[in-house]
Amino acid sequence: MMNQYALVTGADHGVGFCLVADLLERGYFVFAGRINPEEKLLEQLKEKFPDRLEIILLDIGSDDSVAEMKRIVSEKVPYINLLINNAGILGDISKSIYDELDFEEMQQVLNVNALGTLRVTNALAALVMKSNQKLIVNISSEAGSIGQCEREGWFAYCMSKAANNMQSALVHNKIRKEGGKVVIIHPGHVATYMRGHLDRDAKITPEESAAAILKLVLDKELPVTEKPLYLDYQGEPLVW
Numbered sequence: 001m002m003n004q005y006a007l008v009t010g011a012d013h014g015v016g017f018c019l020v021a022d023l024l025e026r027g028y029f030v031f032a033g034r035i036n037p038e039e040k041l042l043e044q045l046k047e048k049f050p051d052r053l054e055i056i057l058l059d060i061g062s063d064d065s066v067a068e069m070k071r072i073v074s075e076k077v078p079y080i081n082l083l084i085n086n087a088g089i090l091g092d093i094s095k096s097i098y099d100e101l102d103f104e105e106m107q108q109v110l111n112v113n114a115l116g117t118l119r120v121t122n123a124l125a126a127l128v129m130k131s132n133q134k135l136i137v138n139i140s141s142e143a144g145s146i147g148q149c150e151r152e153g154w155f156a157y158c159m160s161k162a163a164n165n166m167q168s169a170l171v172h173n174k175i176r177k178e179g180g181k182v183v184i185i186h187p188g189h190v191a192t193y194m195r196g197h198l199d200r201d202a203k204i205t206p207e208e209s210a211a212a213i214l215k216l217v218l219d220k221e222l223p224v225t226e227k228p229l230y231l232d233y234q235g236e237p238l239v240w
């Protein structure tokens, strides 16, 4: 069988780390984008999979960092089967329209969640389209749904995920004509440290979320659709 190559962003911990671990178990060669070299989980995984895990320093908010990642990946492999844009940040979730909003922080959230995902896809789309799988998975959120929006705040996060969904549609429109696909996934309410502390109200663990996501996008043939599929981790469609 031909080698299968995947790249996952935001892989130091949380859903991204579990996606990397699962993909390695499934036999993929995985590039794991990491932002914090102080974290140790990926290094521990590297001991188990020394030949199939490459850890790359990657800040998806930075043009230079993404360009460097592209250089490393392009020198190493001829194609990428699966790109998972997972990295994301939350920003403020406490303020409403009557509060003083921090627009600089909001720009940072938009730069990472919306533009960062596009930045990485822009760097790797040609490599993805050289593979037989041609699959891009964008980890978005139910928070990006305009149709079912009930929050009164979380401005940057919700806006960035809605924009992430839009860029997914634009990319999908282009690559589906060449056999490619973008799938947008809401990973569930996952017990990670996105809020700065372990989210104890969460419904599922990152291990469960990652396993369900990969089952969904890899284990059965996804239908070819005009718009990207926008699904939760259990395969339930979300309102755009």
Ligand SMILES: NC(=O)c1ccc[n+]([C@@H]2O[C@H](COP(=O)([O-])OP(=O)(O)OC[C@H]3O[C@@H](n4cnc5c(N)ncnc54)[C@H](OP(=O)(O)O)[C@@H]3O)[C@@H](O)[C@H]2O)c1
Pocket: 009, 010, 011, 012, 013, 014, 015, 016, 033, 034, 035, 036, 058, 059, 060, 061, 062, 086, 087, 088, 089, 112, 116, 139, 140, 141, 142, 186, 187, 188, 189, 190, 191, 192, 193, 194, 202, 206
């Ligand atoms: N947890 C949930 O309930 C939930 C719900 C809906 C959607 N999501 C989405 O699921 C994805 C994974 O989130 P998670 O829950 O696993 O949270 P997480 O544990 O915080 O994971 C996100 C990862 O992205 C990294 N990251 C932050 N900024 C980055 C940048 N500029 N470049 C590259 N990496 C960066 C984070 O690093 P640092 O921690 O060092 O900043 C972290 O390793 C995110 O896109 C999130 O929006 C999560």
